[in-house]
Amino acid sequence: MATLPLLSMTLFLPLLGALAISLNWGNGDVAKANNARWVALWTTLVTLGLAVILWVNFNPVSPGFQFEDKFEWMPLLNIGYHVGVDGISLPLVLLSATLMPICILTSWASIQVRVAEYMIAFLVLETMLLGMFAALDFVLFYVFFEGVLIPMFLIIGIWGGPNRVYAAFKFFLYTLLGSVLSLLAILYIYFEVGGSDIPLALTTPFDPKVQTWLWVAFFASFAVKIPMWPLHTWLPDAHVEAPTAGSVILAGVLLKMGGYGFIRFSLPMFPEASSYFTPMIFTLSIIAIIYASLVALAQTDMKKLIAYSSVAHMGFVTLGIFTVDAQGVQGAVTQMVSHGLISAALFLCVGVVYDRIHSREIADYGGLVHRMPRYAAVFLFFILASVGLPGTSGFVGEFLVLLGAYQVSTWATTLATSGMVLGAAYALWLYRRVIFGVLVKPNLKSISDLHWREKIIFAPLVAGVLIFGIYPMPLLTMMETSVANVIDQYNLALESDAGGAIDPKKSLEIALHPASLKISYFWIATPPLGARKDAPSRVFARSVSAEAIQTSFVKEIRHD
């Protein structure tokens, strides 16, 4: 095992599959399309198999990165090809590899134009996603991180709905804006560290003055991806226009890139800044939970409703990450995996009826249970999982996040629990309108229940949600050591920074007090340059003006 570059094989197998499809063999269009489908399916299945082998051979108690592959790439610039996984990235690698075959299967019949190109786009996307989670070199990471955009942009823009161009551009612009800023930060880190190796950068302490700026630059990129309020408006549009499989991968994996980034980079590299910005993150998370849930209540489009529910659920993820305690962060990762399965399944549920009726409007449905009892059961299961019923994975993630958050801020937790009520409200209200009631619409009278391919698609998702709900220990043990590492590093940095830049717990309680919410809002609107009298913010008081950063940048570059 040790001799095989197992991880790299996993990463690049999909690309190989894409190459194979692009050879375009077969007699006639139908045969070509079929070949493309089968190649894509087998490629993703073998990739999943490899990912499972990784999981089996993964040593959860080992602290470092595993399955590392390291080659020289641009030795003069000290940029290399370096990949590896730890307990934080492996669950997400597994999640991506699980969802891909499902995406291919769900597109089997519903995609009929440019099939080969479609499959290529998905396979390229898989390599990019897996590479993104496994990259241990900043340049490599950035290539994969941005590379994800291209196939996704094409999937929405070519195979999407009527308003696909607007959605694709909105998606692209939003994410690009964040990426540009994070590129600047990566450049700075590169010069500071003297190389682009991520493990090296993770252990390099950064000056707290600079940390703030780097943190903000990364935040711009990750917050768009998750997405956090108010950077979320691309998501509903992108989902609505994307084909079903596009939505599945968007909700299932793409949104996790942001959460992964926060845990991988923001916490260990910029502990002081993370601690300083925690109140803002908490405020935004809670706004996301309540705001998005309320907006979801008002939706008339099924996909938009589920998209907004994603924003709310991701609010729990950011809340959990920035509690920086074991329960909170493990809860956040669990919530990411769980949401990856549940939201993917919900979009698939929409896809099932969309394939039959070609409408996403809730008002076009009603009484489906009469014709589609099996579908109704599956849909109900995932609706309840989304609501966070104990026994499903949704509960484990949400509860752990709340448990972590409660030890940091009772305000944040209490406000977040309102998501429990609102979440149930929009989910059950959706279900009631689509599934229950008398079946009166003539075009629904002959609608057919789930067929065998759809059953195969849902089976692994149901199993995953149930297993992680009743026995999440495999997942939790997998990430335990890695998460503990991140937290230890974070706490150590804050402790060694004697006299600490800020007292996070105190400022949290202050920031989430209703009287300060106004101020918190002010934070969102303007960069927190001014010192507030009630919350210590010496990080900013000490330094940081745009000029200072510019000069230090220039100096560094010249220095090199």
Place this chain on the structure above:
Amino acid sequence: MSILAILVVFLPFLGFLLAGSLGEKLGDQFSQGITCGLMGLSTIFAGYLFLQLGLHEETLLVPLFTWIHVEFFEVSWQLQLDSLSYVMMAVVTLVSWIVHIYSIGYMKGDPGFPRFMAYLSLFTFFMLMLVTASNLLQMFFGWEGVGLCSYLLIGYWYDRDSANAAAIKAFLVNRVGDVGFILGVLTLFVIFGTLDFTAIFELVDAHQNDTFTFLNGQYHALTLASFLFFIGAMGKSAQIGLHTWLPDAMEAPTPVSALIHAATMVTAGVFLIVRISPILEYAPLAREFITLIGAATALMAATIACVQNDIKRIIAYSTCSQLGYMFMAAGLSGYSAAMFHLTTHAFFKALLFLGAGSVIHAMSDEYNIQKMGGIWKYVPVTYVVMWIGSLALAGIPFFAGFYSKDMIMEVDWVSYLPVGKVAFAIGFAAAILTAFYSWRLLILTFNGTPRADEAVMGHIHEAPLIMLFPLVLLAMGSLFSGSLLYELFVGEETPFWGSAIFVLPEDDVITAAHHVYNWVHWSPTVAALLGIGIAYLLYMYQSSWPEKLSTTFKGIYTFLWNKWYFDALYQWLFVDPSFKLGKFLWEEGDQEAIDGLGPDGLAALSVASGGLLCRLQTGYVYHYAFGMIIGLVLMIGWYFWV
């Protein structure tokens, strides 16, 4: 023994799986056979455990496997059986089995029959998980599970809009309570570092003076936790404020009302409060609050029940009111009295519901008691069992309710907490009302002249044997459970509860309750006779008076008829604003503000500025030459300037 405990809990689940997956294919016979059979086995085992272990104060711990383990947070799947669990297991399985059998007759021919039986079994499984939980999170699993089944069964007839609305309402109102439950769980974890009942109860003593900072206020930790848990209990047990879902839940088929909304699920809140008695004992403030809420609910629900006309809703409000009695007792440390009333109530209230179901069945699905009357000759068995149930409910001597209600009133009287006497007074008033609305129901339903049309009257028939048998069983329970269990549950110095219930020596109201004045002892009986008398007067002998009363006291009547306006208030306060706010945030927040200033605004800006810059490209050479000259001048000028 461990294997028996596992079987008791999981056999109903097996029934659910089989009936749910194969019921459609193999038919109704299979579904009823498999669910009733497995439920019967479960009941027998539960009874065996009660007799073998429960009566000998033996506890049993059945570890299964770890659920969640993160750092020092650990919870496991584990069954914990002590006196409380034995009692609840016995009650739940017995009533559930009886209801399963009744449903064979009641739901006969319904197209969703296998689904119905599967849901009933699934509910029983969750309820058993709830009562055998060894830690708070596992209890929450059962707690949410029974809520789910309640949702599914209220919305069982999914073609009806009212049923769907009621189902969602039940789920959401319960979720509001669940927020309290979850926050309580979190608080206890922060205080104790564990969620296991045994561990927490061992540590309570050491933490009795802890304080906890919650939402910027500093509170006594155990009091805070008790309050939060009680919010959860209020949701599940339909106490004032969070009770609005229970009457609407009568959209469910009648067997469901009997099982879930009378005998078992709604008592989960009481069970929770009794379960955490070691914490409550150190939180007298919370206990006073519980008592007051219980008393307020008992009175509120009883007043509303007096004017309603839907036979099931009257009984639903009655349930609400009786749950209030249980909380009154629990709040004053009379935990065993609360459990006693819970047990007897399970029998007579299930009996009343199933009896009502039999009436509805006989009257061709008529729910309005104003359209019934004069049918007792046609349904003699139902008539008799409804009488037995009502006598037990009213607390007439030697029926089950007499013993338990009496005990609660005595506990109210002897408690040193100031709210005790308030509870006693309200309990007395509510007892009069209880008897009144029960006999109003009996008289309007069975006596007097028939008010139904001839087609309905022509069809009236006694229920089939499969429905009568459960009624008779429950009637036996309503007759004898009180006297049989009295010594065991609330006898002076009974050892039965062991370590399951914890009472501080100064709070030992049960012992004190055995030494009260005679008039306290007989007060519930007097109240009951008073209520029955008034009911006979108004509805049998002076039947024009109710009409007159309702017009004379029109204000009070409308207030009661509209159920104290809780629903209207919540609609106005929460439901409508939520939808409006959601729409506003979507249209004004997302589309106008964020998109307008963000991507769309930027796009518009770049198009506009691009258009402006476009105009510079005129194509005339002299324009460009002019531009170059100006540029040159500026550059040179700047160079000299600097």
